[in-house]
Amino acid sequence: MKAAVIQLPGLNRDRDMIAAITRISGRAPLTVWQTESTLPDVDLIVIPGGFSYGDYLRCGAIGARMPVMRAVAEQAARGVMVMGVCNGFQILLEAGLLPGALMRNASLKFVCREVKLEVANANTAFTRGYRPGQIIRCPVAHHDGNYFADAETLARLEGEGGVVFRYAEGTNPNGSINDIAGIVNARGNVLGMMPHPENLIEPAHGGTDGRALFEGLLGQAA
Amino acid sequence: MIKARVTVTLKNGVLDPQGKAIEGALKGLNFAGVGSVRQGKVFDIELETADRTRAQADLKEMCERLLANTVIEDYSISIAEGPQKPQDHET
Numbered sequence: 648m649k650a651a652v653i654q655l656p657g658l659n660r661d662r663d664m665i666a667a668i669t670r671i672s673g674r675a676p677l678t679v680w681q682t683e684s685t686l687p688d689v690d691l692i693v694i695p696g697g698f699s700y701g702d703y704l705r706c707g708a709i710g711a712r713m714p715v716m717r718a719v720a721e722q723a724a725r726g727v728m729v730m731g732v733c734n735g736f737q738i739l740l741e742a743g744l745l746p747g748a749l750m751r752n753a754s755l756k757f758v759c760r761e762v763k764l765e766v767a768n769a770n771t772a773f774t775r776g777y778r779p780g781q782i783i784r785c786p787v788a789h790h791d792g793n794y795f796a797d798a799e800t801l802a803r804l805e806g807e808g809g810v811v812f813r814y815a816e817g818t819n820p821n822g823s824i825n826d827i828a829g830i831v832n833a834r835g836n837v838l839g840m841m842p843h844p845e846n847l848i849e850p851a852h853g854g855t856d857g858r859a860l861f862e863g864l865l866g867q868a869a
Numbered sequence: 870m871i872k873a874r875v876t877v878t879l880k881n882g883v884l885d886p887q888g889k890a891i892e893g894a895l896k897g898l899n900f901a902g903v904g905s906v907r908q909g910k911v912f913d914i915e916l917e918t919a920d921r922t923r924a925q926a927d928l929k930e931m932c933e934r935l936l937a938n939t940v941i942e943d944y945s946i947s948i949a950e951g952p953q954k955p956q957d958h959e960t
Contacts, residue, residue: 704935704936705938708935708938712934712935740940741938746940747940748938748940748941750883750884750886750941751886751887752886753884753886754886755886755887755890793884793886795883795884795940795941796940797940822884822886
């Protein structure tokens, strides 16, 4: 199992992501800087969270136009697993690798708290470690997590099991349509999610509910 | 040189929480008759060309590829009228 973590200026959750992948897979991921136009041969590409380019223009907009993202798109088209968390999710949307957009939180406030997530589709490479409908805890920390898609896109996503995580038990922190917290593409190899599973993988974090995502993913790509 | 202004606004039907907050603040300042407020972005762009047709095409592509997220935003382009050089004519 080989993983790469993409790095852009302003991302700040890359070290957490690298630590989570290293801890669970026993192997440190490669890191790839934004200016690279090719990627090493890996099974998993992760775009971590943060505030690439200061969220200028729109969150993720500038980062999504960097050379490395063309390489990520090429690898995604080959079927390589791609996961974007928080700003990484925003970048995947801006790059057109996932449908829809993430807008300013309905409250207009930055939210940093724990939410409950329902595993809305456990039949993906990313969620196979969970039971269908399982409720897990997960931290969120974002200002622009308000997922939006037009009615047609939303119907297609819902119809094909594209919604993999939903905010549960009234914990939607951002006004996201249909309580959407994470989605996967039709092929099932590109996941974007706002919550941070990498921050809940060992007891010192206060819980381990994020661990099954990495165990399922890293185990299967081994 | 051509000076252009690109205006990006949220599509109708897309919730604009920032516009709503501004609307509430304007009403709080006792401005009578304030209806809906929508927030947008303005880009003033200078282009080193005199070819307005080409500029229009380039600006449209800039909007599609970066300035606007067409999932949620619309854009409009206006090119400033100004003294025209002899070779600068509409085609």
